[in-house]
Amino acid sequence: ATPISITTAAGRGAQAGVLIKDAEALERMARVDTVIVDKTGTLTEGKPRLTDVVALYGDEAEVLGLAAALERGSEHPLAEAIVAGAKDRGLSLGTAEDFEAVTGKGVHGTVSGRRVALGNAAMMTDLGFSTDEAEAQADILRADGKTAMFVAVDGKLAGIVAVADPIKETTEAAIRDLHALGLTIIMATGDNRRTAEAVAAKLGIDEVRAGVLPEDKQKLVEELRAKGKSVAMAGDGVNDAPALAAADVGIAMSTGADVAVESAGITLMRGDLVGLVRARKLAVATLRNIK
Ligand code: ADP
Ligand code: MG
Numbered sequence: 001a002t003p004i005s006i007t008t009a010a011g012r013g014a015q016a017g018v019l020i021k022d023a024e025a026l027e028r029m030a031r032v033d034t035v036i037v038d039k040t041g042t043l044t045e046g047k048p049r050l051t052d053v054v055a056l057y058g059d060e061a062e063v064l065g066l067a068a069a070l071e072r073g074s075e076h077p078l079a080e081a082i083v084a085g086a087k088d089r090g091l092s093l094g095t096a097e098d099f100e101a102v103t104g105k106g107v108h109g110t111v112s113g114r115r116v117a118l119g120n121a122a123m124m125t126d127l128g129f130s131t132d133e134a135e136a137q138a139d140i141l142r143a144d145g146k147t148a149m150f151v152a153v154d155g156k157l158a159g160i161v162a163v164a165d166p167i168k169e170t171t172e173a174a175i176r177d178l179h180a181l182g183l184t185i186i187m188a189t190g191d192n193r194r195t196a197e198a199v200a201a202k203l204g205i206d207e208v209r210a211g212v213l214p215e216d217k218q219k220l221v222e223e224l225r226a227k228g229k230s231v232a233m234a235g236d237g238v239n240d241a242p243a244l245a246a247a248d249v250g251i252a253m254s255t256g257a258d259v260a261v262e263s264a265g266i267t268l269m270r271g272d273l274v275g276l277v278r279a280r281k282l283a284v285a286t287l288r289n290i291k
Contacts (some may be wrong), residue, residue, distance in 0.1 A: 009286040017254075017269035017277045019176055028248045029283035031230045035178060035276070036220065036243070038235035039189035039199060042253055042273070043171050046236065048163035050085025051146055054137055055159045056196070061160035061229030065091045067118050067151050069111040073099035077106070078147065081163045082118075102126070104190045104213045106149065117152040118161070120192060122211070124150050129157050142194035145202070167202065174273035175203050181280050186224075188217050190239075217243035234268075234276060236260055251276060 005011075006023045013020050022025050040046055053060040068086030071079035075095050086093060087095065096116075099109035105126065106119015121131045129152045131138070139146040141162040148243045178185055186207040186239035189196050193210035200208045209220055217233070221243050224231050233240070237260060244250030244263040252264035255271035268275035 004285050007183045009282045013282050018275045018279045019267040026283050026286055029279055030287035032230045032232045033233050036186045036188050036233045038240050041236040042234055044165040044167050048081040048165035050081050051164045052162040062157050063151050066111050066116045067161050069094040070096045070109050070116050074107050114154050118149055121246045142192055145198040147191055147195050151261055168272050170272045170274050174277055177277040188212050216241035218246045222247040
């Protein structure tokens with residue numbers, strides 16, 4: 001490509017839905033060698049759907065009904081999927097009391113006088129429940145790229161609910177293009193390792209960091225920069241904002257949280273990684289001109 005000016009680059013970017021904050025963001029984008037991407041909402045549509053309900057004892061409708069009643073208090077995309085799935089199955093949901101959400105882990109509270117907790121293995125461990133008897137079933141779901149969440153009722157593990165979040169149609173080609181542009185791609189997600197690896201394998205992602213808490217995403221950025229890597233971080237959530245701010249270039253998906261957009265040097269208005277490919281090409285063409 002022929003060298004172009006920063007103004008031209010910004011204009012072309014804007015036309016393609018790529019908002020570049022300033023010249024510095026563009027220059028840094030040209031030097032990036034490593035891209036960290038959040039899974040949910042960045043690689044995937046971020047609109048999970050309930051796919052499976054497993055009852056360890058008792059019935060599935062009860063497990064799902066209690067889980068969904070609890071999730072009415074949460075705004076997490078996983079919560080919305082569970083509530084919608086329960087309604088689709090014709091369940092009427094109770095209301096939760098003493099509701100509490102634990103970031104990156106899950107939720108707990110009281111539904112119809114019963115103590116209910118829902119979340120990942122770390123959440124169950126924190127509450128003193130073993131997930132051993134359900135791990136084999138959870139692994140079957142995870143191998144399919146599904147997110148499996150454990151449900152505990154009245155002091156024991158009662159079941160599993162699983163959701164699937166489809167990969168965006170444009171993701172696979174965008175990852176291939178980013179590789180062709182010489183970038184290493186790392187997935188960072190709060191989701192389970194097996195689920196994350198199933199998704200990463202489909203996409204040819206180079207490295208997976210699973211089970212990471214929001215502050216760990218920022219640490220990962222800092223760790224790579226300390227090794228001399230030039231890092232772009234792409235994410236959509238409130239959780240991703242600190243990592244976006246710590247990166248050489250923060251890349252926000254406009255479909256995500258406003259705070260992510262505020263922390264970003266580049267915003268992808270179309271909400272998919274095709275914009276990242278475009279941003280990289282524009283940045284390289286522009287830098288060639290400045291040097
Ligand atoms: P991501 O990094 O993929 O956006 P989060 O950090 O938001 O994921 O959550 C990590 C994990 O914690 C989820 O995969 C899920 O197992 C559990 N979790 C978080 N919030 C909830 C919730 N409201 N209900 C059930 N599980 C949850
Ligand atoms: Mg997320």
